[in-house]
Amino acid sequence: RVVVVGSFNVDHVWSAASLPLPGQTLSGAYRSGPGGKGFNQAIAAVRAGAETAFVCALGDDDGARLARTLAQADGLHLHALTAAAPTGTAGIFVDAEGRNSIVIGPGANAALGADCVSDASVWNEVAVTVTQLETPAEAALAAFAQARAHAALTLLNPAPANARVPQALWPLTDLATPNETEFAAQLAALGVEVDAAAVATLDDDTLHALCRRLLPHGTVVVTLGAAGVFVSHADPRRYADEAGAYRLAAAPVSAVDTTGAGDAFNGALAASLARVPARPLREHALFAVRYAGLSTERAGAAAAMPRADDVVARFGA
Numbered sequence: 001r002v003v004v005v006g007s008f009n010v011d012h013v014w015s016a017a018s019l020p021l022p023g024q025t026l027s028g029a030y031r032s033g034p035g036g037k038g039f040n041q042a043i044a045a046v047r048a049g050a051e052t053a054f055v056c057a058l059g060d061d062d063g064a065r066l067a068r069t070l071a072q073a074d075g076l077h078l079h080a081l082t083a084a085a086p087t088g089t090a091g092i093f094v095d096a097e098g099r100n101s102i103v104i105g106p107g108a109n110a111a112l113g114a115d116c117v118s119d120a121s122v123w124n125e126v127a128v129t130v131t132q133l134e135t136p137a138e139a140a141l142a143a144f145a146q147a148r149a150h151a152a153l154t155l156l157n158p159a160p161a162n163a164r165v166p167q168a169l170w171p172l173t174d175l176a177t178p179n180e181t182e183f184a185a186q187l188a189a190l191g192v193e194v195d196a197a198a199v200a201t202l203d204d205d206t207l208h209a210l211c212r213r214l215l216p217h218g219t220v221v222v223t224l225g226a227a228g229v230f231v232s233h234a235d236p237r238r239y240a241d242e243a244g245a246y247r248l249a250a251a252p253v254s255a256v257d258t259t260g261a262g263d264a265f266n267g268a269l270a271a272s273l274a275r276v277p278a279r280p281l282r283e284h285a286l287f288a289v290r291y292a293g294l295s296t297e298r299a300g301a302a303a304a305m306p307r308a309d310d311v312v313a314r315f316g317a
């Protein structure tokens, strides 16, 4: 099974002609729905076909009830502690060009601590553990320590880009999946300056060397949006193919909303690794690229996650 440890938010989204300026009042279309990187990735993993547990912190409110209802509808095992704070929220303004301004209210997410891993039933038959940094670093560290104790693969999505990855988390990480911004941000923390906007244009040798700096002992998959992914595979004992570096093009899709594409990629990659561990990494990554591509053809984040069958129907096995 896959265990995802991370955030749940209720997203409130207003679409208007422009982003509001200080003191300005606009009117626009409103929608709300579930979000949070952790929840999006967990829904992707379960829809991509893996038994999945999601460890998070919720308030005692309508947001928490939404999380429980949605988890149940998808067969996601929810392990939520109830915090004194309200369930996490995100207020999102989107303008006519698709640009956004976002305020996150972490709320209960900030209460997810090291004790989040104490429920032993979560770790039964865990094959892959996924986390990000929208919840406290203590939760990520505890999750990966627990994963190590159960010989599970650890997948770190070092997001959001402004989050500081605790030094102690890297040695516990088998596989890291930054997007271009997160890749540049984490390299900057090591004193290596890279222009985030130019990552996809770097040659393969340079990218491979940068990935080796970031995670010397492990594998890095840099997601490059519409340019696909760059894989720096350094762990031949873990996957059924040779170490090496290569690109996979994005899937041929008609993208309408790329929100949550990275989350789709992470959930699908984890699910594939958990379901068919003996496969070459290249095939896991290809499945995740196709899955993430399909997720961009529908609006929304968690709600837009496709199923493994949709990927096969569209692109073949």
Ligand code: ADP
Pocket (backbone or CB within 6 Å): 179, 180, 222, 223, 224, 225, 226, 227, 228, 229, 250, 251, 252, 253, 255, 258, 259, 260, 261, 262, 263, 265, 288, 289, 290, 292, 293, 296
């Ligand atoms: P994030 O959502 O974290 O910024 P990316 O934008 O890199 O992550 O997207 C993750 C993956 O989703 C990409 O590697 C790619 O496979 C897929 N994807 C994203 N945008 C598109 C697109 N416009 N067309 C096809 N695939 C896309």
